[in-house]
Amino acid sequence: MVRNGLRAVVVGTGMIGAVHATAIRAAGGELAGMVASTARRSAQAAEEWGVPGRHPDFAAVLADESVQVVHVCTPNALHVPQTEAALRAGKHVICEKPLATSAADAERLTALAERAGLLLAVPFVYRYHPLVREIRDRRLRGDFGAWQLLHGSYLQDWMLSQDVSSWRVDPDEGGPSRAFADIGSHWCDLVEWVAGVRFAEVSARLGTTVASRPAGTGSSFSTAVHGPRVPVRTEDVATTLLRTTDGVLGTLTVSQVSAGRKNRLWFELDGARASAVFDQEQPETAWLGGQDGARIVVRDPQRGSAEQRRLSRLPAGHAQGYADCFTSFVADAYTTIRSGHAPEGLPTGADGLRSARIVEAVLRSADSLAWTDVTDTPRDQEVTP
Numbered sequence: 001m002v003r004n005g006l007r008a009v010v011v012g013t014g015m016i017g018a019v020h021a022t023a024i025r026a027a028g029g030e031l032a033g034m035v036a037s038t039a040r041r042s043a044q045a046a047e048e049w050g051v052p053g054r055h056p057d058f059a060a061v062l063a064d065e066s067v068q069v070v071h072v073c074t075p076n077a078l079h080v081p082q083t084e085a086a087l088r089a090g091k092h093v094i095c096e097k098p099l100a101t102s103a104a105d106a107e108r109l110t111a112l113a114e115r116a117g118l119l120l121a122v123p124f125v126y127r128y129h130p131l132v133r134e135i136r137d138r139r140l141r142g143d144f145g146a147w148q149l150l151h152g153s154y155l156q157d158w159m160l161s162q163d164v165s166s167w168r169v170d171p172d173e174g175g176p177s178r179a180f181a182d183i184g185s186h187w188c189d190l191v192e193w194v195a196g197v198r199f200a201e202v203s204a205r206l207g208t209t210v211a212s213r214p215a216g217t218g219s220s221f222s223t224a225v226h227g228p229r230v231p232v233r234t235e236d237v238a239t240t241l242l243r244t245t246d247g248v249l250g251t252l253t254v255s256q257v258s259a260g261r262k263n264r265l266w267f268e269l270d271g272a273r274a275s276a277v278f279d280q281e282q283p284e285t286a287w288l289g290g291q292d293g294a295r296i297v298v299r300d301p302q303r304g305s306a307e308q309r310r311l312s313r314l315p316a317g318h319a320q321g322y323a324d325c326f327t328s329f330v331a332d333a334y335t336t337i338r339s340g341h342a343p344e345g346l347p348t349g350a351d352g353l354r355s356a357r358i359v360e361a362v363l364r365s366a367d368s369l370a371w372t373d374v375t376d377t378p379r380d381q382e383v384t385p
Contacts, residue, residue, distance in 0.1 A: 006334050007032040009061045011082060012073030013045040016096055019326055020071045021049055026323075027331035032067055035060075058082060062089040069337065072096060075167045076174045080105045083120070087112050092119040092337050094330070097185060098359070099352030101175030103375075106356040110349035120349035121333045124189040126265060127345050128325035130299045130308040131286040135269070135276045136194045137305035138288075144271030150191055150242070150250035152267035154183040159236055159256040163226075165213040171233050177359050178234035180206070184254040184362070185355045187265055188242075192354075193345065195269050197244040199358060202372055204365040206235035209257050240362060243371075263322075283321050307344060 006029045013036040024031045034045040039056035046053035070086040072095040083095045100106040113120035168174040212229040236257045242250035265280035277287035286297045301312035332343040365372035
């Protein structure tokens with residue numbers, strides 16, 4: 001791998017921090033450090049990942065002028081203060097989603113990055129599946145016609161047991177929405193970007209199916225947590241009706257308690273001439289339908305759109321997936337930092353802001369039991385071609 005000269009530090013050493021660390025190296029960056037919640041854990045993480053232990057805490061990262069990129073992978077409540085501090089220190093930032101647990105904070109961070117001329121990127125990495133790019137390219141060519149219906153789901157089962165918990169369950173740590181903000185946000189970002197639409201209104205209902213869970217800060221996708229039980233104040237499931245600015249209807253079902261579904265982000269886009277289906281758990285194929293029948297398209301770097309070919313890191317038949325998406329995302333972010341030109345589809349602070357506004361609309365709708373507008377600024381109303 002040719003090194004790109006960028007030195008990066010990962011703040012947060014949980015599951016997603018490890019994913020970022022791997023992607024930095026795979027994309028040609030230099031992993032200059034990993035920082036945890038304590039100096040002792042930071043030193044341990046640095047040793048585990050074979051990086052210098054020169055950053056005992058976040059303040060040391062900010063003071064290190066050789067560090068150009070900070071990857072914020074901490075619990076949600078820390079995203080805003082850490083991202084803001086890194087931007088003010090002149091660092092480019094890749095911040096895990098949600099960028100912020102309020103739209104006002106997300107807007108402030110995005111504006112700060114723009115004023116400073118720094119990249120603020122948010123890893124909506126499902127955009128980087130090659131066949132997602134293929135479907136989007138076919139939409140741009142007009143293959144599907146006017147949209148008739150947009151629908152799908154994002155289902156997991158890691159919270160099914162009543163004895164599993166996480167910092168995500170606590171709204172003080174994870175924010176006022178859990179299931180929708182955590183995974184429904186991915187679905188909305190992906191469908192808006194692929195289909196070229198903007199959701200203007202939502203009608204949402206949220207449900208908590210497990211009334212109490214153990215207190216504590218267990219890791220995501222972990223086994224049972226032991227401790228006193230506390231009431232759950234965030235949702236396990238969500239159902240949402242959506243309406244685009246063009247009046248097209250959509251439906252989305254979100255769950256973290258669906259047995260057997262590990263990470264099934266699934267969408268169907270139904271057009272006047274053709275339809276398309278993508279399933280993140282089966283990312284090597286896409287389903288394309290027409291009135292005369294249907295066919296399966298297979299990822300192939302020798303065929304299809306330029307973006308499908310660009311992001312196909314392996315020959316056809318050699319499965320690639322989430323980790324490859326993350327590597328491609330980090331590579332595009334670093335290309336943007338070096339060149340000042342963002343490759344197609346790189347999700348930035350503006351996309352994190354858009355996501356925060358959709359989440360807030362869902363929460364307002366669930367409270368009011370009414371159709372609720374997704375509030376946008378004029379800039380956000382522009383649909384990326």
